[in-house]
Amino acid sequence: MDTDRTVDFGHVQVHIDYRTGRVRCLLPAALTTATTAPTASWGSSEHPAGLTPPSSRWNPAAALALATVLAIREAGPRRASMQRLTAGLRTATAACTTPATHHQAAAAVRSVRRAAWFSPARTACLEESAAAVLLLAMRRRSVTWCHGVAPDPVRLHAWITTHDGTPAAEPASTLAYTTALTIGAPSDRP
Template identity: 70%
Template sequence: MKRCVDFGHVQVVIDYDTGGVRCLIPEEPAPSTAPKASWGSTEHRAGLTVPHSAWSSTAAAVLAGVLAVEAAGKRETAMRRLIDVIRTATSTTTHPATPEQAERAVLAVRRAAWFSPARTACLEESAAVVLLLALRRRSVVWCHGVAPDPVRLHAWVQTGDGALAAEPPSTLLYTPVLTIGDTRD
């Protein structure tokens, strides 16, 4: 499944089957060229706020599960596997998470990520948050978006009413490309 966002000076194509990202520049030269895409996670440093939550051990287990899903099989299909897991998890929920529940889940996953031996950035964190809340039958909307200048990607969760969960306000600068758990999906 491919999704595309056109910012005028650059068109970003994301292949959610392979995790590949391409930046296409229009034939007429733009005032600036598009830099290589980044998977984000540079704006807020995960793990700086220590959550005081009973979910920490469960968050660690869920994060380990996300990392196992990423590592199982071919690297080119890791993104597809994560999306499939997120879709399955959101299909089991019965009630929307409150903004407080969503924020506690994000902070618990970030705390667990401190001890992770593998890459743990926004993609892994947001997937783990969806799974953590799904264990409690709570739903959030998983979002994956892109921002221009420089082109960068970011994954985050928000509540059904659009409230960001433990994210900086600048997350609103990202154009959502794929959302899971929302009625528009």
């Protein structure tokens, strides 16, 4: 399986190694000279902790899905956490048989965000989107997990979409991201 992705914006190429989690930016003036991007957070839309909690209801299954994602992230060497997470997402989406509706997908994201609000661990879009996939997979509902890059400044974001490509519970700014990796898309299924 190919674990490297490169997104070319013309003025910068962003190279993501999903095995190690390393992100490099290559400038066109010297495409052979790599410059290390700022430390990748694997998501630039962090939850505003300490402000008003999300209004969705508490969902113990969402808390379990989030705890599972956090355990996957922390179980082993840090350099392989992204590889573990994407493998877990592939396993979860392989068991899904019915596409989630937009309402179901958005409700899953909101439920996970509610659970994340109480989490003592770092919880941003990567963890939230992965937990939403797991929450829906518990009900055998499928969505597509997306990880993308936006330029100026270079930033990363993760989100889920329904099978028609509509982002679930995301702001319009998500459309500024170029998708580098998807997991669970209808084309991924046998």
